[in-house]
Amino acid sequence: MLDSYQRTLSNDPSDGEEWQVPYYLTPGTILPSVIRGEAVTWQVSLSGMLNDDAILLAPSYEMSAEFLLTASTSNEQYNFAVRVIGADHVWLAGYTRQPDSNPNVYSRFVASSLHLALNTRDNEFEPLNSGYGVLFPKADYSASTAGETRLLTEPRLFRRHPQGFGVLAKPLNYAGEALHAGELLYFETEDLVHYEEKGMIKLTDAEIEDFSCERDAAVQAYRIGWSEQGGRTYWVTTEDFIHFAPAKEGHEFPITQADVSISDANMAQLLALTTSEAEYLYKKLGRVRNVSVQAPTIMIRQGTTSPPIDSIRAAAHYSDGSISYKRMTVSEDELAALDLSKPGEYKLNARVVRTNFPYPMMRTRPDPFVLLYQGRYYFIATDDDGQRRIYIRSAETLEGLEDGRAAETLLWDGNLPSGERHGQHWAPELHVINGKLYCFLAISVNNDWRGVQAHVVELTGTDPMNPAHWDTPRRVLNRHGKFIADLADREHSISLDMTYFEHKGQSYVCWSQPVWFGDDRELASLYIATIHPDEPWRLTSDPVRICRNEYGWDRNGGAASGVSEGAYILKRDDRLFMVFSGSNVGPNYTVGILELIAEGDPLEPNAWRKSNYPLMHSLSLPGQYGPGHNMFVQDEHGDWYNVYHACGIDGGRRNASIRPLHWRFDGSPILDMRDEEDLLPELETITLTIKVQ
CATH class of the missing domain: 2.60.40 (Immunoglobulin-like)
Structure with missing residues (x-):
C-alpha cells in the first residue's frame, strides 16, 4: 500500500x-x-x-x-x-510537546517525554494517553538520595530483532538543558507500553545535532548514525547496545518525520506498526469508549409474576473489546401491563443505570475514603479548611454522600489541645481487620506539619459516627517498639497515608515517609511492612521501600520535587494493583500504579512493576487538575468506583468526587472514564426481550 x-x-x-x-x-x-x-x-x-x-x-x-x-x-x-x-500497517508517531505557558497545565517536566499518537484514519493522528507522555527517564540518584530530575528530547523509535522496540533520546537536565554531550538515553520495550531504561550510550565527545537508529540489512546489526556541529556525520554498529564498532564517517539512516497536527506537538518521527501491534497499543493507551449495549433476553416460566430485572444485566461493549455488565431499571407501569400468563415473546423498555456523580461532590474534602460497613456508606477525609479536623458522614447510597444530603460529625479536632494530638490531621482511612473497625490517619505530634505521624484508632463502640465510640489514637510502632518516624531521633521526620491490605493470609500496611540517610533525606517514598491483625499499629517486619518518585510526572516541579504517597490496594481475581499519588499536592498531582507480579512477595521491591506513565492526570478529566489520593469502593451491587480529589488550575482547595471504575480488556483498571465514554446517551434506553415458556 x-x-x-x-x-x-x-x-x-x-x-x-x-x-x-x-x-x-x-x-x-x-x-x-x-x-x-x-x-x-x-x-x-x-x-x-x-x-x-x-x-x-x-x-x-x-x-x-x-x-x-x-x-x-x-x-x-x-x-x-x-x-x-x-x-x-499503521503509522505510529513519537514526539515531545511544547510546555504550556502555565506550568499547572503542562510543564516541561511532563512535556519533555515521549508522547505517542496513532494514524487512525486519513492521515489524522490521535494522541494516546489523553495526550500525556508515556515514557519518562528516571531521576539521577548518584549525588543524593533525593535525586535530580531528568527529561528527554528528540526520541527516536526503532524495531529490535527479533521482536520489540528500542528508543533513543537526548537526555536533558531538570531545567530542560542539554546533558552529557555525545550521549544518548537508551530504552527497550516489548509493546510500547512497558519500558525498561537501559542507561546512557556514549557515541562521541561532540554535541549530537541529529541522530537515527535502525537495524542494518547488510550487516545484521543496529546502525546508529548522527550528525555533529559543522555538518559532519558518523555511524557505528552494535548488536547489543553495550559493545560498539569503531565510529566511521558516513551517512546516517534518514528518519521519517511528519507534522502530526496535534496541539503543541513537536515534529514527530514515524514508525510503521503491524495491525496487531497498533490494535494492542490503541486498546492499552487510547481512550476507551462505549460502542454498543446488548439487551438481554430473559427466559421465564409461564405463570411467573414478574421477570427478575434486578438480577439481570445489560452487556455494554467498549472500543477495546472489554465488557461492563450494567444494571437496568424498568417502568413499574409497563411491567405491570405485561401478561406473563401465556407463552410467548414480549418486549419491555428498560433504562441502563447511569452512575453520574458531580464534581465537586464533597467540597474541601481531599484524601477521600469511602467504606461500605454494615449496610451503610461512610465517607471520611481530610478537611482542607485548616487540615486540623476529621469529619465523617454516612448515607444509604453513594449518591447520598454528596454535600447537603448527609450531615457530618466531627471525630477529631486538632485545634483543641489534646496531649500530643494537637495540629494537622490528614488522610483518614477506614479498614475492617479481624472483624473490628479501625481508622488509620496521620496526626501531628508537635503542632507542626513536619511532625505528622501515622496513627491507628480502634472503634471500641458500635457507631462510627459517635466520637465517644472511638478509642484513643495510637502512634504506629516498628517491630522493636519504637515510633516509625521518631522526632526524638530526627527532627522533621513524618509518616503519613498509611493503608492496610491482606494478601495470601498475611496482613500488610503501606505508608509514605521521607527517610533520612545520614544527613541526606529522600523525597517521600512508599514503604511496606507486615503487621499482626490483632495489633495493626505495630509492624512485625522491617520497612521496605517499594516506590519512590523518579519520573517527570511524579517529580513535576524542580530538580528534586514531589512525593510518592496516598497508596491504596485494588485486588481483582488473582491480580493485585497499588495506586499511589505522585508529584506535588496541587494542580500537578497524578495517580500512578504498581502491580505485584504473579507469585511475587510484597516485601520484595523488584516484585512490584511501576508504570512509566500515570493513569490519572490533569488531561484526564476536563477542568479537574491534580487528580489524586484515590481509593476504590465496591457498592452493594458489586460495581466498582474510583473515589478521588482534584482542584482548580491554580490549586487552592481540593474537592472529592466519584467515578465508575472500568476494567480494560487486559484486566487493568481505567480510573478516568468520562460519562459519555462509560455509556453513550443514545444507548441508555434499550428493549428487553422476555420469553415466557
Missing part, C-alpha cells in the same frame, strides 16, 4: 561506504535504479515481494518472513536480508 510516508532508498554511497538498507521495510518502498553510477537490477528470494518498477510489495500477512533482497550491477552484487511489514 502506497501512502505519503513511504521512503525512497535513494542515497547513493560513495566509494568505501556501505550502502544503507533498513532491515524492516514498508510496502511501496522504491528501490534505486542506479548504484555508484551503474544501472542495477533487483531480485528477491521470496516471490511476490517486488514489482517490475522495483517497488516492494506487501505480504499477505502482517509481516513477511526474512528474505534476501539482491541488487546486481555489471561489477557488483549486494545482498540484504530484509522483512516487509504488511499492507495494513
